[in-house]
Amino acid sequence: MTDRSPPTYFPAPRLARFCSQCGAPTHRRVPDDDNRERDICDQCGAIHYQNPRMVVGTVPVWEDRILLCRRAIEPRYNTWTLPAGFMELGESTAQGATRETLEESGARIALGALFTVIDVPQVDQVHLFYLAQASGPELDPGPESLEARYYDEADIPWDELSFRTVSTTLKQYLEDRRRGSFGCHHYTLDWHR
Numbered sequence: 468m469t470d471r472s473p474p475t476y477f478p479a480p481r482l483a484r485f486c487s488q489c490g491a492p493t494h495r496r497v498p499d500d501d502n503r504e505r506d507i508c509d510q511c512g513a514i515h516y517q518n519p520r521m522v523v524g525t526v527p528v529w530e531d532r533i534l535l536c537r538r539a540i541e542p543r544y545n546t547w548t549l550p551a552g553f554m555e556l557g558e559s560t561a562q563g564a565t566r567e568t569l570e571e572s573g574a575r576i577a578l579g580a581l582f583t584v585i586d587v588p589q590v591d592q593v594h595l596f597y598l599a600q601a602s603g604p605e606l607d608p609g610p611e612s613l614e615a616r617y618y619d620e621a622d623i624p625w626d627e628l629s630f631r632t633v634s635t636t637l638k639q640y641l642e643d644r645r646r647g648s649f650g651c652h653h654y655t656l657d658w659h660r
Contacts, residue, residue, distance in 0.1 A: 524551020532617035573607025
């Protein structure tokens with residue numbers, strides 16, 4: 468494990484102050500024939516729509532142990548997570564989940580079925596986790612992970628997990644595994660719970 472300091476975290480702005488087409492200032496209002504506020508450029512007429520961000524990841528397993536990564540980035544630096552991250556343009560959710568798993572843990576996987584779909588409307592995100600079978604125990608975490616490790620069920624660091632989407636997915640995985648049948652599960656997280 469290498470000693471890394473947490474980097475400063477600058478989330479991308481969700482509101483456009485300037486038009487990405489012509490550079491003029493934008494104004495926030497409801498466009499004609501629409502029902503919600505958007506960032507609009509009065510100079511060139513561009514409407515800057517914002518859509519939810521997709522987070523894609525996996526529940527990788529090797530010999531009944533679950534792979535978790537310790538985050539080397541904010542938010543939630545130094546907490547444990549399933550390998551996941553933002554989907555890139557030009558890739559499918561399955562490709563993104565496989566890429567994120569390799570980047571964050573170094574694990575090579577056989578991707579399985581879609582397992583959880585979790586709406587997180589308070590932060591404009593949807594999290595998708597796929598089942599995955601690791602092709603071996605070898606791990607080589609990338610720069611976004613302090614370390615990666617396979618956990619037996621009894622040793623999962625529940626109090627050190629990074630996000631509710633991760634704990635929700637892990638609990639559902641363990642429940643389905645005990646039942647002997649894996650389904651696809653949908654949740655909407657309530658910010659106030």
